[in-house]
Amino acid sequence: MNRRIGVYICHCGLNIASVVNVEKLTEYVKELEDVVIARNYPYMCSDPGQEIIKKDIKEYNLTNVVVAACSPTMHGPTFQKACEEAGLNPYMFQMVNIREQVSWVTDDIEKATEKAKLLVSAAVNRVRFHQPLEKILVPVKQSILIVGGGIAGIEAALKIANSGKKVYIVEKEPSIGGRMAQLEKTFPTLDCAACILTPKMVEVASNPNITLITYAEVKEVSGYIGNYRVKVIKKPRYVDESKCIGCGLCAIRCPSKVPDKFNMGLNNRRAIYMMFPQAVPRKYTIDSEHCLFFTKGVCRVCEKFCPTKAVNFDQKPEEIVLEVGGIILAIGYDLFDPSVIKRYGYGRYMNVYTGLEVERLVSASGPTNGKIILRDGRTPSTIVIIHCVGSRDENYHTYCSKICCMYAMKLAHLIKERLPNSTVYELYIDIRAHGKGYEEFYRKVQEEGVIFIRGKAAEVAEVGNGRLSVIFEDTLLGRVQSIEADMVILATAAEPRKDAKELARLFRVPLDKDGFFLEKHPKLAPVSTVSKGVFVAGACQGPKDIPDSVAQGAAAASEALALLSSGVIEVEPIIAEVNKNLCSGCRICISTCPYGAAVYDAESKTATIQEVLCQGCGTCVASCPSGARTLKQRGFTDEQILGELEMILPKPKIKMKAVA
Amino acid sequence: MFKKNVSYYPGCSCSKSGLARYYGSSSLAVLKKIGVNVSEIEDWNCCGSNLYRTIDENKAYLLGARNLAKALEMGLPEILILCPACFLSLKRTLTEVFTNSTLLIEVKKKYSVFGNRTSSIPNVRHIIDFLVNDIGEDVFKKNVEKKLDGLKVAPYYGCQITRPYGLFDDPEFPTSMERIFSWIGANPIDSPLKTKCCGGMLTITNEGEVLPMIKKILESYIRLGAECIVTACPLCHLNLEIAKMKIKRTVKEISNIPIMYFTQLIGLSFNLPFNELGITKEIVEHLNKKIIVTASLRGGKNE
Numbered sequence: 017m018n019r020r021i022g023v024y025i026c027h028c029g030l031n032i033a034s035v036v037n038v039e040k041l042t043e044y045v046k047e048l049e050d051v052v053i054a055r056n057y058p059y060m061c062s063d064p065g066q067e068i069i070k071k072d073i074k075e076y077n078l079t080n081v082v083v084a085a086c087s088p089t090m091h092g093p094t095f096q097k098a099c100e101e102a103g104l105n106p107y108m109f110q111m112v113n114i115r116e117q118v119s120w121v122t123d124d125i126e127k128a129t130e131k132a133k134l135l136v137s138a139a140v141n142r143v144r145f146h147q148p149l150e151k152i153l154v155p156v157k158q159s160i161l162i163v164g165g166g167i168a169g170i171e172a173a174l175k176i177a178n179s180g181k182k183v184y185i186v187e188k189e190p191s192i193g194g195r196m197a198q199l200e201k202t203f204p205t206l207d208c209a210a211c212i213l214t215p216k217m218v219e220v221a222s223n224p225n226i227t228l229i230t231y232a233e234v235k236e237v238s239g240y241i242g243n244y245r246v247k248v249i250k251k252p253r254y255v256d257e258s259k260c261i262g263c264g265l266c267a268i269r270c271p272s273k274v275p276d277k278f279n280m281g282l283n284n285r286r287a288i289y290m291m292f293p294q295a296v297p298r299k300y301t302i303d304s305e306h307c308l309f310f311t312k313g314v315c316r317v318c319e320k321f322c323p324t325k326a327v328n329f330d331q332k333p334e335e336i337v338l339e340v341g342g343i344i345l346a347i348g349y350d351l352f353d354p355s356v357i358k359r360y361g362y363g364r365y366m367n368v369y370t371g372l373e374v375e376r377l378v379s380a381s382g383p384t385n386g387k388i389i390l391r392d393g394r395t396p397s398t399i400v401i402i403h404c405v406g407s408r409d410e411n412y413h414t415y416c417s418k419i420c421c422m423y424a425m426k427l428a429h430l431i432k433e434r435l436p437n438s439t440v441y442e443l444y445i446d447i448r449a450h451g452k453g454y455e456e457f458y459r460k461v462q463e464e465g466v467i468f469i470r471g472k473a474a475e476v477a478e479v480g481n482g483r484l485s486v487i488f489e490d491t492l493l494g495r496v497q498s499i500e501a502d503m504v505i506l507a508t509a510a511e512p513r514k515d516a517k518e519l520a521r522l523f524r525v526p527l528d529k530d531g532f533f534l535e536k537h538p539k540l541a542p543v544s545t546v547s548k549g550v551f552v553a554g555a556c557q558g559p560k561d562i563p564d565s566v567a568q569g570a571a572a573a574s575e576a577l578a579l580l581s582s583g584v585i586e587v588e589p590i591i592a593e594v595n596k597n598l599c600s601g602c603r604i605c606i607s608t609c610p611y612g613a614a615v616y617d618a619e620s621k622t623a624t625i626q627e628v629l630c631q632g633c634g635t636c637v638a639s640c641p642s643g644a645r646t647l648k649q650r651g652f653t654d655e656q657i658l659g660e661l662e663m664i665l666p667k668p669k670i671k672m673k674a675v676a
Numbered sequence: 677m678f679k680k681n682v683s684y685y686p687g688c689s690c691s692k693s694g695l696a697r698y699y700g701s702s703s704l705a706v707l708k709k710i711g712v713n714v715s716e717i718e719d720w721n722c723c724g725s726n727l728y729r730t731i732d733e734n735k736a737y738l739l740g741a742r743n744l745a746k747a748l749e750m751g752l753p754e755i756l757i758l759c760p761a762c763f764l765s766l767k768r769t770l771t772e773v774f775t776n777s778t779l780l781i782e783v784k785k786k787y788s789v790f791g792n793r794t795s796s797i798p799n800v801r802h803i804i805d806f807l808v809n810d811i812g813e814d815v816f817k818k819n820v821e822k823k824l825d826g827l828k829v830a831p832y833y834g835c836q837i838t839r840p841y842g843l844f845d846d847p848e849f850p851t852s853m854e855r856i857f858s859w860i861g862a863n864p865i866d867s868p869l870k871t872k873c874c875g876g877m878l879t880i881t882n883e884g885e886v887l888p889m890i891k892k893i894l895e896s897y898i899r900l901g902a903e904c905i906v907t908a909c910p911l912c913h914l915n916l917e918i919a920k921m922k923i924k925r926t927v928k929e930i931s932n933i934p935i936m937y938f939t940q941l942i943g944l945s946f947n948l949p950f951n952e953l954g955i956t957k958e959i960v961e962h963l964n965k966k967i968i969v970t971a972s973l974r975g976g977k978n979e
Contacts, residue, residue, distance in 0.1 A: 358849030477868030
């Protein structure tokens with residue numbers, strides 16, 4: 017085939033042109049073999065820039081196009097589209113990155129230009145071996161998987177289900193509701209959290225389009241956008257969900273007491289339990305780690321007392337396979353463990369609490385029915401709330417946790433409400449009341465008599481009888497001071513879930529430097545990820561309050577719905593291909609394929625690649641004993657890769673035999 | 677029996693003529709009893725502590741490096757140090773020598789043993805670290821002859837043992853000494869001021885500033901019910917003793933509380949001779965209600 021190649025060099029304003037000598041580069045490229053036209057232009061990606069390419073393709077009858085500009089993840093698709101519009105197969109195009117990989121990493125004009133020359137000539141030599149490829153169209157499965165049943169997941173589920181599409185919610189805990197279910201009231205409006213959350217939870221349970229899979233975890237994810245295959249393991253509840261009516265007779269009789277995780281360990285629950293009274297589904301669960309039957313082989317009292325015979329000690333983990341078009345991750349957040357900051361004494365002094373513990377303490381459904389009683393039985397009269405514990409701190413998390421100022425002030429308000437004669441201090445660095453009505457709430461709390469002191473607490477020490485002394489520097493007075501208090505509340509930071517790393521690996525979503533899921537673009541694609549068809553919502557993407565989490569849940573739902581309603585999606589044809597005439601049927605490729613795309617065709621006694629499943633990873637290609645002529649990777653053939661290398665590597669002294 | 681060979685750097689204060697000589701002698705007695713073979717570094721010199729560094733940093737490091745070189749020449753790269761100031765100073769010297777290439781060249785030129793390929797890198801250890809992490813609970817329990825039944829011991833770490841590096845314990849809230857106390861049967865009390873400043877050298881120049889500081893520490897220990905205060909630093913010990921002497925007329929409880937080195941306390945539980953531990957009649961009298969009486973009931977040797 018006679019190649020006619022066009023090369024286009026972008027200035028990217030001054031991004032490239034200030035370091036790479038584009039004129040020199042253009043002159044150099046013009047001399048390369050098969051290059052018929054080489055141009056440079058200030059913004060290749062702009063409309064006029066693309067027009068130049070389109071016009072040239074027609075005018076010079078180009079067979080291949082090379083664009084040297086930014087990263088192909090940025091504008092690769094833009095130029096592919098331009099080629100396609102001009103009638104050129106988009107896979108006859110190759111992009112060279114001379115911005116991120118050249119101009120942005122050096123100031124040396126000479127060396128940068130030399131490197132750019134090498135990279136462009138490599139690409140020119142590569143496209144000479146390009147073949148036209150056809151995009152594969154695949155239908156999109158009309159359902160969505162949501163991982164995590166907190167407020168963000170619930171919101172997304174309801175939006176999708178109400179538009180008539182199927183939703184699966186996979187929740188790790190026995191009930192949905194997430195962190196919001198643990199809260200007493202929400203700032204700044206002071207609505208009761210349960211009152212606004214539980215109707216939504218019930219709606220989730222009753223919506224025919226939503227399948228709720230609680231007490232379950234995602235174990236395996238395969239497939240690609242539009243066609244994900246997700247393996248979920250449903251842990252045994254040892255209670256038959258279809259029979260349990262949630263009467264609670266079993267829990268009354270259960271002899272084994274366990275610290276209640278939902279109440280932050282402030283009181284005990286039984287080994288057979290419902291997470292909280294409004295749990296959805298309203299089913300009991302046996303905690304096999306603490307159940308006497310599982311630990312010592314005795315008891316089975318719950319089984320005897322259950323009126324519907326729902327207790328079933330023989331339940332086994334159940335594997336569920338879901339086929340979905342898209343996935344929304346809404347796994348929420350964990351709270352920073354303040355016991356690592358030894359000087360605050362959390363875990364050593366019983367009257368030092370975390371914010372969430374106090375949240376349970378003031379909750380009407382909490383361990384004390386909303387009465388503020390300390391661990392030693394006293395009612396506190398002086399309370400100090402320390403802000404920014406674990407956040408805005410170089411030693412722990414550098415980011416601002418966003419919600420702590422507001423929840424600390426909400427707790428101060430609730431304490432003042434319950435104990436009007438108490439004195440509440442807030443030790444803050446800065447008050448960050450950024451949302452609608454938040455500043456007004458700050459003012460309201462101040463007016464209620466809460467004392468705000470600017471300064472971070474240095475130390476909490478016990479002075480005897482459970483009383484605590486908080487030492488801090490009042491940075492407005494410029495003096496070191498101390499307060500003797502009955503109770504210290506640490507406003508702990510929000511941090512990524514412990515299992516976020518594991519899920520990120522499963523769903524192939526990158527994490528940011530703090531361990532939260534990384535969105536595709538912080539401003540323009542806040543709920544998308546680089547993993548196509550996987551969206552994120554809520555605090556797993558960064559600390560977020562309830563309004564923001566709900567907004568993100570809805571945003572992720574609309575992204576997911578857009579994907580489902582498109583019906584079909586294009587799949588990159590960059591996949592493996594078998595030359596049936598050469599394949600010996602050794603089946604090595606089948607054992608190496610991580611996606612199950614390579615199968616053995618008994619009739620022809622050769623391997624076959626299932627186009628839709630192949631992800632183009634190239635593992636099979638590398639494993640094929642008879643080499644690249646038998647099993648080859650479209651778009652990354654040996655000729656193409658070696659062609660590229662040939663131009664980059666120094667010329668060998670001995671003349672090598674040309675490949676292909 | 678536990679067997680180990682280490683070199684030992686006493687430094688000025690813990691040497692035989694130093695102010696904290698009984699910290700030195702009691703440590704050696706304890707180590708001997710445990711079965712650690714301790715060899716004092718031959719012809720050791722000043723660690724190059726704080727004051728040197730303010731004048732000529734490199735010379736201070738060279739001074740410290742000479743001690744390390746001596747230990748290497750003896751073939752005992754594991755160096756045991758008692759005084760936290762010496763420990764910090766030699767640790768810093770070690771870190772600096774191996775991260776600053778010009779200094780390393782100079783050190784190698786002066787002390788050829790550093791350049792020797794076969795010699796290992798010196799390992800600077802504080803005695804608390806060594807006792808807690810190398811010796812451990814089992815060996816301790818085997819050697820205890822008199823359990824210090826429930827004696828309420830207040831540990832006082834001071835600033836330099838774990839800070840700034842925090843090499844073997846939490847820099848802000850160390851608990852190593854408490855672990856040792858529980859192994860010998862004593863009852864460590866949780867003291868929030870255990871890492872607060874003892875005043876350091878300021879006692880000499882600005883006593884008025886230091887005394888209230890230490891008074892606060894001593895009073896807090898008394899309030900928490902301490903029966904003796906235990907330190908691991910010659911300077912802390914000295915400052916606490918000076919303050920105790922000066923305040924005891926005004927605060928009576930303070931005069932009754934003995935201040936001792938943690939190795940002296942271990943020595944008591946190991947039933948070592950008082951003269952080696954440097955336990956004076958005064959301390960014995962203060963503690964007699966607790967230790968000596970219970971020990972004599974069990975047939976201890978020293979009464």
